[in-house]
Amino acid sequence: MNVHENVHKTVSRRSEARLLGLPARVFRLRKVYGTWKTWESGDNMAGMRLTGDGPHDGPDYQGSGKRSIYGLIGLDNALKLSRKESGSLFAKHVNPGLKTMLSAIGFDKNFVAAEGIFVYDEAGTRYLDFLGGYGSLPFGHNPPDILAGLDKAGSRPNYLQAQASALQAALAHDLAVILPGDLSMAFFCNSGAEAVEAAIKLARRYAYITKGAGHSQVITALGSFHGRTLGALTATGQAKYHEGFEPLVPGFTYVPFNDLSALEEAVTGKTCAVMLELIQGEGGVYPADPGYVAGVSRLCKQHGLLLIIDEVQTGTGRTGTLFAYQQYEGLKPDIVTLAKGLASGVPIGACMATEAVSKGFEPGKHASTFGGNPLACAAALATLDVILNDGILDNVKKVGAYLMQKLQELKAEAGAVAEIRGRGLMVGIELIGANAAAVTTACRGRGLLINSVGEKTLRLVPPLIIQEPDVDEAVDILGRVLREMQKQ
Ligand SMILES: Cc1ncc(COP(=O)(O)O)c(C=O)c1O
Numbered sequence: 001m002n003v004h005e006n007v008h009k010t011v012s013r014r015s016e017a018r019l020l021g022l023p024a025r026v027f028r029l030r031k032v033y034g035t036w037k038t039w040e041s042g043d044n045m046a047g048m049r050l051t052g053d054g055p056h057d058g059p060d061y062q063g064s065g066k067r068s069i070y071g072l073i074g075l076d077n078a079l080k081l082s083r084k085e086s087g088s089l090f091a092k093h094v095n096p097g098l099k100t101m102l103s104a105i106g107f108d109k110n111f112v113a114a115e116g117i118f119v120y121d122e123a124g125t126r127y128l129d130f131l132g133g134y135g136s137l138p139f140g141h142n143p144p145d146i147l148a149g150l151d152k153a154g155s156r157p158n159y160l161q162a163q164a165s166a167l168q169a170a171l172a173h174d175l176a177v178i179l180p181g182d183l184s185m186a187f188f189c190n191s192g193a194e195a196v197e198a199a200i201k202l203a204r205r206y207a208y209i210t211k212g213a214g215h216s217q218v219i220t221a222l223g224s225f226h227g228r229t230l231g232a233l234t235a236t237g238q239a240k241y242h243e244g245f246e247p248l249v250p251g252f253t254y255v256p257f258n259d260l261s262a263l264e265e266a267v268t269g270k271t272c273a274v275m276l277e278l279i280q281g282e283g284g285v286y287p288a289d290p291g292y293v294a295g296v297s298r299l300c301k302q303h304g305l306l307l308i309i310d311e312v313q314t315g316t317g318r319t320g321t322l323f324a325y326q327q328y329e330g331l332k333p334d335i336v337t338l339a340k341g342l343a344s345g346v347p348i349g350a351c352m353a354t355e356a357v358s359k360g361f362e363p364g365k366h367a368s369t370f371g372g373n374p375l376a377c378a379a380a381l382a383t384l385d386v387i388l389n390d391g392i393l394d395n396v397k398k399v400g401a402y403l404m405q406k407l408q409e410l411k412a413e414a415g416a417v418a419e420i421r422g423r424g425l426m427v428g429i430e431l432i433g434a435n436a437a438a439v440t441t442a443c444r445g446r447g448l449l450i451n452s453v454g455e456k457t458l459r460l461v462p463p464l465i466i467q468e469p470d471v472d473e474a475v476d477i478l479g480r481v482l483r484e485m486q487k488q
Pocket of ligand 1: 191227281282339
């Protein structure tokens with residue numbers, strides 16, 4: 001099918017017109033002098049004027065003079081889609097089940113603007129964002145310093161792997177300087193899951209080089225979350241994420257978290273690495289006990305195993321120190337994974353390793369087309385600059401402690417809370433009933449964005465720049481929601 005036939009098939013459908021709230025006639029396609037006339041006349045989705053009569057003209061912004069070809073929506077018009085329009089398109093072309101679910105829990109808002117810790121829907125309603133892109137927005141939305149960093153790198157050539165990129169080299173250097181221990185080598189990718197994949201592959205490859213074949217077993221914790229690519233998914237110690245994706249990657253063993261003797265029993269002659277989160281985030285915000293972590297580290301040394309610490313969620317300031325492993329005395333991981341907040345929301349992942357371990361990745365053994373691209377590296381360099389120079393870590397400690405105190409007061413008073421866990425600005429609130437999703441929905445209805453992990457736990461991972469009055473507002477909303485739900 002050539003592109004014209006394809007366009008014809010797509011845009012001439014009446015349902016398409018209905019979908020976008022347009023009169024069907026607008027979508028009639030005619031062939032005129034051998035070229036396709038895409039739009040006849042008519043108004044409008046969200047202010048667009050459909051007047052094109054050139055060969056491939058599509059919707060036109062009123063007055064903008066810009067037109068998309070082949071009846072496509074295009075960037076300018078996409079920015080003007082209403083909630084109904086974008087919702088219909090999402091259901092039709094992205095994921096209908098997810099759209100239905102989002103609608104059912106009131107999460108299908110059309111957020112059209114955001115600044116700092118606030119986002120706004122198309123009705124102008126303001127939301128306090130205590131979810132912060134699932135912990136990936138340390139300075140909230142559209143932080144000026146990061147946007148300026150992106151601008152500075154904007155004219156650099158992009159995606160040239162055959163180049164020792166200056167920005168990538170500088171970011172690797174800066175991470176090597178700020179990561180305690182000997183983690184001087186970096187592999188850059190685009191997400192947390194990819195960083196975890198790299199860590200698993202590197203651990204296996206290092207064992208292969210140093211010990212020979214057959215040392216492929218990786219031990220992870222039950223309740224862990226390491227991502228959704230097949231290797232990272234297999235590493236994730238939660239059956240609910242595995243279901244239906246079997247067969248998983250061979251060579252993974254799961255042990256109860258915070259249980260050293262279980263880990264000791266699981267180590268075999270085939271083990272190459274142990275991978276842990278220091279606070280299990282998706283698993284319900286459970287911190288690792290210091291004694292357990294010290295024991296794991298000792299065990300790894302004893303058996304010649306690599307210790308991989310997954311700091312995708314806890315890294316870059318989230319828990320009050322640059323990295324969570326700094327809070328475990330003397331802990332020296334062999335590999336650390338980073339992502340989420342590292343570039344303030346610009347996609348990036350990093351797998352940091354010691355020089356010795358990094359030898360597992362000889363040239364050609366692992367790579368990523370987009371990994372370490374100048375824009376992502378510029379955003380990460382700018383992020384580190386702000387974290388280190390703007391008192392962010394002090395703020396996380398101070399406001400994090402205040403948040404904990406306010407939540408403890410709420411727990412004492414509201415009676416709906418079983419436990420509060422976490423560190424810095426990574427906090428889990430375990431409820432007495434299994435209604436975390438309903439609480440999340442009710443909070444959103446009152447202008448507070450949070451999420452739930454599991455049936456019972458609310459998770460707060462707000463931007464690291466929140467202040468005490470923001471905590472007051474969030475805890476006040478949560479308190480009102482919990483009290484109302486208790487009355488029902
Ligand atoms: C600890 C941890 N590791 C890995 C991942 C996967 O990261 P991504 O969603 O960027 O692939 C996550 C995501 O939540 C995470 O919390």
